Amino acid sequence: YSFWLRSVQNCSHNTTVKYLSNFKKIVLICIKNGWLIRNPFVQFKMVKKEVNRDFLSWIEIQKISEKQFATERLNHVRDIFLFSCYTGLAYIDVKNLRKNQIATGIDGEQWIYTQRQKTDSPTRLPLLPKALQLIEKYQNHPQCQDGTHLLPVLSNQKMNSYLKEIADVCEINKPLTFHIARHTFATTITLANGVPIETVSKMLGHKSLKQTQHYAKILDTKISFDMKALREKLQ
Structure with a gap:
C-alpha cells in the first residue's frame, strides 16, 4: 500500500x-x-x-503593504491577505468572519471571538491596529453592509492565483499562498516580537503546543534578542 x-x-x-x-x-x-x-x-x-514552511519577512510584508497595484482586484486581495497576516486566521475563518464576532475584550480593546472551522476550537484574538484599519476600510463595501461578512473575501482559488501575481510584481521569490499569512503571523508578527509561544498557540486556536511548533520558526533575530538579554544579565 x-x-x-x-x-x-x-x-x-x-x-x-x-x-x-x-x-x-x-x-x-x-x-x-x-x-x-x-x-x-x-x-x-x-x-x-x-x-520548512514558508513565511514572509517584515521587509516583504512592508513591500506588499506599500505597493500600489495597477488593478483594484490586486489591492483588494493584498488587503485580505495582510488581514490574515495580522490575525493568523485561516482562509475559511476570514471568509466566515461576521461583524458580531468583533467585541470589546477584557482590556477595552477590540477582539475577535470566533471558532476555527477546521478544528471547531474557540479562538479569542486581540486585533492589532493594522487589522482594525483594514476592517474600517471595507465596512461600507457592498458585501459587508448586511453584517454577514466582515470582509469581502474571494474564492480561495482566485485569492491564491492573484497572490502569485502580487508576488511577481513585488519580486518576492516565494510560492505565495493565503496559508503563508498564518505562518507569517506565527513567526514575523508574534514570535519575532517576543510573544510567548503559548500565547501564539492560543491565538491560532491550536489544541497543543506541538501544532504551533510546526508553524513557528525561532528566527535568528529572536535568538539574537534573547542572547543579548542574557549577556546583559551575566555582566
Whole structure:
C-alpha cells in the first residue's frame, strides 16, 4: 500500500505517512473487535519528515503593504491577505468572519471571538491596529453592509492565483499562498516580537503546543534578542 501510494498515486513521503496513519487506526479497530488476528503494522515505522514552511519577512510584508497595484482586484486581495497576516486566521475563518464576532475584550480593546472551522476550537484574538484599519476600510463595501461578512473575501482559488501575481510584481521569490499569512503571523508578527509561544498557540486556536511548533520558526533575530538579554544579565 505504501509503495502504491508513492509510485502509482505519486504521493509525497508525508502524504503517504498520513494515509497510512489513518489506515492504521482502522486496523486497530479491527484487532480490538477480533476481525484481525495480528497487527500488520508491527515493526513498520512511520515517521514524518520535517517540512520548512514558508513565511514572509517584515521587509516583504512592508513591500506588499506599500505597493500600489495597477488593478483594484490586486489591492483588494493584498488587503485580505495582510488581514490574515495580522490575525493568523485561516482562509475559511476570514471568509466566515461576521461583524458580531468583533467585541470589546477584557482590556477595552477590540477582539475577535470566533471558532476555527477546521478544528471547531474557540479562538479569542486581540486585533492589532493594522487589522482594525483594514476592517474600517471595507465596512461600507457592498458585501459587508448586511453584517454577514466582515470582509469581502474571494474564492480561495482566485485569492491564491492573484497572490502569485502580487508576488511577481513585488519580486518576492516565494510560492505565495493565503496559508503563508498564518505562518507569517506565527513567526514575523508574534514570535519575532517576543510573544510567548503559548500565547501564539492560543491565538491560532491550536489544541497543543506541538501544532504551533510546526508553524513557528525561532528566527535568528529572536535568538539574537534573547542572547543579548542574557549577556546583559551575566555582566
